[in-house]
Amino acid sequence: MRPLTYTQALSEAIREEMERDETVFSIGEDIGPVRKRDELWAQYRKNRVWQTPISEAGFAGLAVGAAMTGLRPVAVIMYCDFVTCCMDPIVNQAAKLYLMSGGQIKVPLVIRTPAGAGTREGGHHSGSLESWFVHTPGLKVVMPSDAYDAKGLMKAAIRDDGPVVFIQHRLLHGLPAQSCPDGEWIVPLGQAAVKREGKDVTVVATSYGVPKALEAAATLEGEISVEVVDPRSLVPLDLKTILASVGKTGRLLVVHEAPRRGGVGAEIVRRVTEEGFSLLKRAPKVLGGLNTPMPYSPPLEDACLPQPKDIVKTIREMVG
């Protein structure tokens, strides 16, 4: 075992996949020669790491074309908000080509994008847009919440015949290193993880919502027993693990940072309600971001996002 940060985990995953498969390459803005401090990339800078102009629709479309013709690109969209500049290649091209071609064209593409608020960057650098992609048939959507999952899921995403949207919350990069095994591992898409076992309430949390939920669970220790489930991938969604947890606790709270309206929480509640209504002791709840663009000022930004104290309060209401 050795300590591994979220950032190191992702670099390691991509580097290992590049070593394993010469069709894997990385493409995006500011990812190449300027990142000299990242020695992991040194040997690949020439042909495997393509630093692009500021041209999201151009290089994302290029990556789709490359994926259609035998390569496995990892395209980096520097901020999740910037996907608005390349929604066509992702949503109209990558997601639809397999079906429209009658199953002839595969698009083994990973769109990797840092996301999330809490970084005091204002309205154009704070988005959590996963529900747009969850709503797009043909895409897989992955949101790892720790270093172990980040590495294992990135490797699975690169090997997947895709396309996969890989969303990494920016604040996860700054968390303390996690103890991880040496060597390589895969976390298959579509397998949730129980991050903490409990018996009174199930908290299904995504991305940076997971450390927040774990903090809330620790606060409630001795008072309420909280089970924290991380779906890890939203498409495919491991409903079985979620239903098993709800079967144990009878209560479901979903926590995510994206706005609550039309969000993934609503979708998870729909699935659990339709397929596990009898397991529920009370109405499920969703804690999400407010339905506002993200403000800059720290007290305002914090007030727009679900915080550990909000999770604690909601759990007390649900269990009390």
Place this chain on the structure above:
Amino acid sequence: MLTPEKLTEMLRLMRRIRHFEERLTGMYDYTSYLKKGDTAGDMYDFASKGIIPGAVHLSIGQEGAQVGMCAALDRDDYVTSTHRGHGHCIAKGAELKPMMAELMGRRDGYSRGCGGSMHIFAPELGLLGGNGIICAQLPLATGAAFSAKYRGTPQVAVAFFSEGASNEGTFHEALNLAALWKLPVIFLCENNLYAATTPAEIALASPDVAGHAAGYGIPGEIVDGQDVLAVYAVAEKAVARARAGAGPTLIECKTYRFTSHAGAGKGQHNNPAELAEWIKRDPITLLEEHLRADGIMTAAEQEALKQQVLADVEEAVVFAKQSPFPSFAELPVIPGTEL
């Protein structure tokens, strides 16, 4: 130098495009648009009702650009196409039977009935599909060219598009990336003077699309799109440049669409005099005259070729009508994304 066999084949391909598309007249069903309350007016030939359920965009009149470009390509070179793409497919070697079956939504179609007229894929011919999103195919072709260069194969990619597409941001993004990285891609503009119903003169700040090439430091060629041999000459040079690693070329073919935006109606241009002038320079007629003048083909041989193509088209219609509809169980869905 083009051999007599190659010239005859180019004529045959132009006739295949022409008669395939002419045969579609009366086979598509635009009454469904009326039922849906579409108010697009004379963009569509609403009188038509038939066995092809969806939209059909014809390129009759533009065969010179399509065949001239594809005649310079090898089988494994890539082509990305438009919503008006039958000609690109046929010029690249597509068979008429699976094309017609695709238009009818049948199981034996190139895309198994899942794509339709605008989405015909044949990877074995390098056909990477038509695109319903204007200009989206330029970055895709740029990516296919990137892929060929990355893998070290001699393949080139061609993106067909129209003058209307040159107003999209992705046109400029694709040209910049392709020029920057010297990718083996050819951007082939069929400037047919109309984007759906919008005349180029009220949509393009500069009338020549090829002029944009200068901004990216690549060759920009303007060529008479009605003259298939002139197009071929420019295309051959662009392909050689791409294969040599010298990068992309932008080719603008000045051409004209003899029919309306969708379907075979002639009303949309609202300019019968302009249409009549362009029909005088029908690319098929021009090539036939040239081949007769050079003693390569006789009028009788050309008539026989036409009759053979017409028979091939009829065979394709019979084949397509006999092909079953795909079953829902065959719907190609990426595993894991359906739930």
